[in-house]
Amino acid sequence: MKKAEDYINKKVLNMPFSGIRKFFDVANELEGVISLGVGEPDFDTPWPIREKAIYSLEKGKTNYTSNAGLLELRGEIANYLDRTIHVVYDPAKEVLVTVGASEGIDLSFRALVEPGDEVIIPEPSFVCYKPCVEMAGGIPVVLETKAENEFKVTVEEIEEKITDKTKILLLPYPNNPTGAILDREDLKKIADFLKDKDIIVVSDEIYSELTYGENKHVSIASFEGMREKTIVLNGFSKSYAMTGWRLGYAAGPEAIISAMMKIHQYCIMCAPTTSQQAAVEAIKNCDKYVDKMRKEYDMRRRVMRKGFLDMGLECFDAKGAFYLFPSIKSTGLSSDEFCERLLFEERVAVVPGSALGKSGEGHIRCSYAYSIEEIKQALEKIAVFVKKIKG
Amino acid sequence: MLKNDILEILENNSRIKINDVATMLGKSEEEVNVAIAELEADNVICGYSTLINWDKADKQYVSAMVEVKVTPQREQGFEKIAERIYKFDEVKAVYLMSGGFDLLVMVDGKDIKEIAYFISSKLSPIDAILSTSTHFVLKKYKDHGVIVEKNKKDDERMIVSP
Numbered sequence: 001m002k003k004a005e006d007y008i009n010k011k012v013l014n015m016p017f018s019g020i021r022k023f024f025d026v027a028n029e030l031e032g033v034i035s036l037g038v039g040e041p042d043f044d045t046p047w048p049i050r051e052k053a054i055y056s057l058e059k060g061k062t063n064y065t066s067n068a069g070l071l072e073l074r075g076e077i078a079n080y081l082d083r084t085i086h087v088v089y090d091p092a093k094e095v096l097v098t099v100g101a102s103e104g105i106d107l108s109f110r111a112l113v114e115p116g117d118e119v120i121i122p123e124p125s126f127v128c129y130k131p132c133v134e135m136a137g138g139i140p141v142v143l144e145t146k147a148e149n150e151f152k153v154t155v156e157e158i159e160e161k162i163t164d165k166t167k168i169l170l171l172p173y174p175n176n177p178t179g180a181i182l183d184r185e186d187l188k189k190i191a192d193f194l195k196d197k198d199i200i201v202v203s204d205e206i207y208s209e210l211t212y213g214e215n216k217h218v219s220i221a222s223f224e225g226m227r228e229k230t231i232v233l234n235g236f237s238k239s240y241a242m243t244g245w246r247l248g249y250a251a252g253p254e255a256i257i258s259a260m261m262k263i264h265q266y267c268i269m270c271a272p273t274t275s276q277q278a279a280v281e282a283i284k285n286c287d288k289y290v291d292k293m294r295k296e297y298d299m300r301r302r303v304m305r306k307g308f309l310d311m312g313l314e315c316f317d318a319k320g321a322f323y324l325f326p327s328i329k330s331t332g333l334s335s336d337e338f339c340e341r342l343l344f345e346e347r348v349a350v351v352p353g354s355a356l357g358k359s360g361e362g363h364i365r366c367s368y369a370y371s372i373e374e375i376k377q378a379l380e381k382i383a384v385f386v387k388k389i390k391g
Numbered sequence: 392m393l394k395n396d397i398l399e400i401l402e403n404n405s406r407i408k409i410n411d412v413a414t415m416l417g418k419s420e421e422e423v424n425v426a427i428a429e430l431e432a433d434n435v436i437c438g439y440s441t442l443i444n445w446d447k448a449d450k451q452y453v454s455a456m457v458e459v460k461v462t463p464q465r466e467q468g469f470e471k472i473a474e475r476i477y478k479f480d481e482v483k484a485v486y487l488m489s490g491g492f493d494l495l496v497m498v499d500g501k502d503i504k505e506i507a508y509f510i511s512s513k514l515s516p517i518d519a520i521l522s523t524s525t526h527f528v529l530k531k532y533k534d535h536g537v538i539v540e541k542n543k544k545d546d547e548r549m550i551v552s553p
Contacts, residue, residue: 024551037551127553176553299400299415306414349550356553372415 011134018127019355023339027349034378035349036366039176041241041322046289049240049282056277063273067265069097069249070276076283077249084208085219087227093254096261097271097279101206101235101248106132107260108202108231108250109168113138117167122153123357124325125172126204139165144359147327150316151178151359152186155193168200171220174207177356177365178325179318181211184218191223200256201230206248207321209239209290212298217320221251228253231260236275238321239290240282245275297322300368300375307379308366311386322369325353329362331389339364345388346381393418394426398435401427405439444539446531454483454499455506457514458492458524469493472519481509492524503527 005013027033044050068074074091082088089095098104105128113119113136121129122143133140143161145151158169171190173182182190194201201220208217221230235248250260270276301324308315308326315326328338335352342348353360368375396416400407409427413420430436445452461472469487476496477485484497496514500506506525515523531539 018553020551020553024549027550033550035550038548039552040548042546042548295396302417303411303414351551372411 015131015134020127020351023349023351023355026340027343030343030347033343033347033349034374034381036368036370036375036378037349037351038367038369039323040243040369041238041293042369042371043241043293045240045242045245045278046282046286048289049242049278049286052281053274053278056274061273061277065097065270065273065276067270068095068261069271070273070280073097073276073280073283074249076280077251080283081232081251085205085217085222085232087219087221087232087251089251090254094251094257096250096257096264097276098235098248098250098264099268099271100237100246101204101233102128103264103268103271104231104233104235104248104250104260105129105202105204106135107263108233108256109133109136109138110263111256111259112136112168112200114167116165118163118165119168119170120158120161120166121170122157122172122175124151124175124177124353124360124363125170125357126176127356129170129172138167141166142357144357145178145180146359147316147363150318151175151180151325152182153190154186155189158190158193162197162199166199168202169194171201171203173203173205174211174217174320176207176321177323177351177353177360178363179321179323180325181217181318181320182220183215187218187220188223191220191226194229195225199229201226203230203232205232205234207238208234210294210297210322211320212294212301213319231256236279236282240279240286241293242275242278242282245272245278247271247275247279297368300370300372303372304366304368304375304379307376307383311379311383312390313386322367324366324368325360325363326366327363328386331386333389335361335364341389342382342385346385348378348381348385350382393422394430394435397423397426398430401436401439405441442535442537444531444534446539451501452499453501453503453506454497454528455510456526456528457496457498457510458526459494459496459514460521460523461493461519462521463493464519472517475517476514479509479513481506481513 074095077095078089078091109132115137117138118141119133119138120141120143122145130140141161143153143157145153203220205219211217219232221227221232231250231252233250236242304324305315313326315324318324335354339350339352351365353363353365400412409423410420413423463469464471473485476482481498481500482496483499486495488495498506510523510525
C-alpha cells in the first residue's frame with residue numbers, strides 16, 4: 001500500500017519549506033521575543049479604507065465581481081499607474097486584479113513559462129519566485145547580486161546569465177530583503193540592454209510607494225519599448241498597510257494579461273469583493289495616509305541605520321521597502337548562527353540574509369515596520385550581543 | 392520644511408530627546424537645537440504641555456464649552472473682549488468662530504457649581520457680551536488627535552514573516 005506522501009507530486013515533495021518559516025517556528029516557541037523580523041507594516045489599515053469595506057458589507061455587496069476585478073477599481077489602478085509610473089494601461093484589457101501581488105507572480109510564470117524556459121531571478125529576494133517558476137515547469141536561474149553594488153542588479157550580471165532559453169527577467173525592486181532600489185539611471189541601462197532581446201520583464205513593484213530621499217520609484221515599463229514586454233506587479237499590502245486583505249494587481253500588454261486572466265478565472269474566479277471595494281477608496285483617496293506612513297518609515301530607517309553604524313556594523317543606505325540589510329561579517333558568524341544566537345541569547349528575532357538567497361549570507365534582514373521605541377530597544381540588545389561576540 | 396518636521400514630532404511627543412529628533416530627520420543636533428530655539432522665539436512653539444485624561448486621575452473636575460455672542464468694539468473688534476475673557480484662570484481656551492456665535496470659550500472647574508458661578512458672575516456681566524450658551528462636557532473620546540481610552544493594542548503580526 002502507498003503511504004499518503006507517496007501520492008504527492010515529486011516536484012512539491014522535494015520543494016523545501018521557506019527558510020523564513022523554519023526560523024519562525026523556532027522564534028514562536030520562545031517567550032518575550034522582540035522581533036524585527038516581520039515583513040508587513042505595523043500600521044493598521046487607514047480607517048477610511050476599513051470604513052468603506054464595512055459600508056460595502058452593509059450594502060450587501062457580497063457577490064463575485066467580474067473575473068478581472070471591479071471595472072471601477074481597474075480604472076483607478078490605471079489612473080494610479082499613469083500618475084505614478086507614467087505608463088498608460090487600458091483598464092478593460094490590460095489590468096487584472098489579483099489575490100495579492102503573490103498571485104500575480106504565480107500567474108505571470110504560469111502564463112509564460114514552457115518546460116525548460118529559464119527565468120533569471122536576482123537574489124537575495126522574496127521567497128516565492130523560485131518555487132513558482134519550478135511549479136510552472138521553468139528553470140530558475142539565480143543571479144546573485146552583490147553587497148558592493150548595494151544589491152542592485154547590473155547589465156553585466158544579466159548578460160552573464162542569459163542563454164538561448166532565457167524567457168523572463170524578474171526585477172524585484174524596491175527589494176525585500178535588502179532595501180535596494182533601482183533608480184532611473186540603473187533602469188535605463190537595463191532597458192537599453194533589453195531593447196533588442198526577446199525577454200519579458202516581470203517587475204515586482206509591491207514596495208513602490210516606499211522609497212526614501214529625493215527620487216520616487218521608477219518602473220522599467222516606463223522606458224521606451226519596455227511597456228510591451230513588461231508585466232508590472234503591485235498591490236495594496238505594503239503601501240496602504242493592507243496585507244491581510246490579500247489584494248494586488250498586474251498590468252501589462254493585453255495578450256499577456258488576457259492569458260493570466262484565463263488562469264485566474266479558473267483557479268480564483270475573482271479577488272475578494274470586500275477587499276476590492278475597500279481598495280477603490282485606498283487608491284482614490286488615501287495618498288495622504290501613504291505619505292504619512294512613508295515619512296514615519298523614513299525616520300525609523302535613519303534611527304535604525306545609525307544604530308547599526310554605531311555598533312560597528314556596515315549597513316548601506318538602503319532607500320526602499322522597510323528593511324535594512326546590515327553586514328554581520330565582522331562578527332565572524334554566519335547569518336544563521338548570528339540569528340540563532342541573537343534569538344536565544346538576547347531574545348531578538350531578525351531574519352538571516354541567507355534565508356533569502358545565497359548572496360545574502362553575512363547579512364541580516366531587519367525590518368523597521370516597528371515603533372521607534374521598539375527599534376531602539378531591539379538595537380540595544382543587538383549592540384550588547386555584537387559587543388559580546390567581537391569581545 | 393525641517394521646522395515643520397520638528398513640530399510634527401514634538402506635537403506627538405514633546406519629551407523626545409533632541410539627538411533622537413536629529414537622527415530621525417537626518418540632521419545634526421545643532422541644527423535641530425537652532426531650529427527649536429527659533430520656533431520658541433517666534434512663539435510658534437508656545438509651550439510644552441502634557442495631554443492628561445483627567446477622568447482617570449484622582450481629581451474632581453468638570454469642563455464646559457461656552458458659546459458667547461458679543462458686540463464687537465469699535466476699532467478693537469473682538470480683541471479687547473477676547474482679552475478680558477482669556478485673562479480668567481478658569482478659561483482654558485478662547486477661539487473666534489464663524490457661524491452662529493462669536494467666541495468659543497472653554498472653561499474648567501472643580502464642579503458644575505463653580506463653572507455656573509463663573510459664567511453668571513464673571514462672564515455674562517461683561518458689557519459687550521450679549522448672551523452665553525453653556526455646554527458641559529460629558530465624556531472625552533479623543534483629544535489633540537489622541538484616542539484617550541485606547542488601550543495599547545498587542546502586535547498581532549507573526550514574529551517572523553517573509
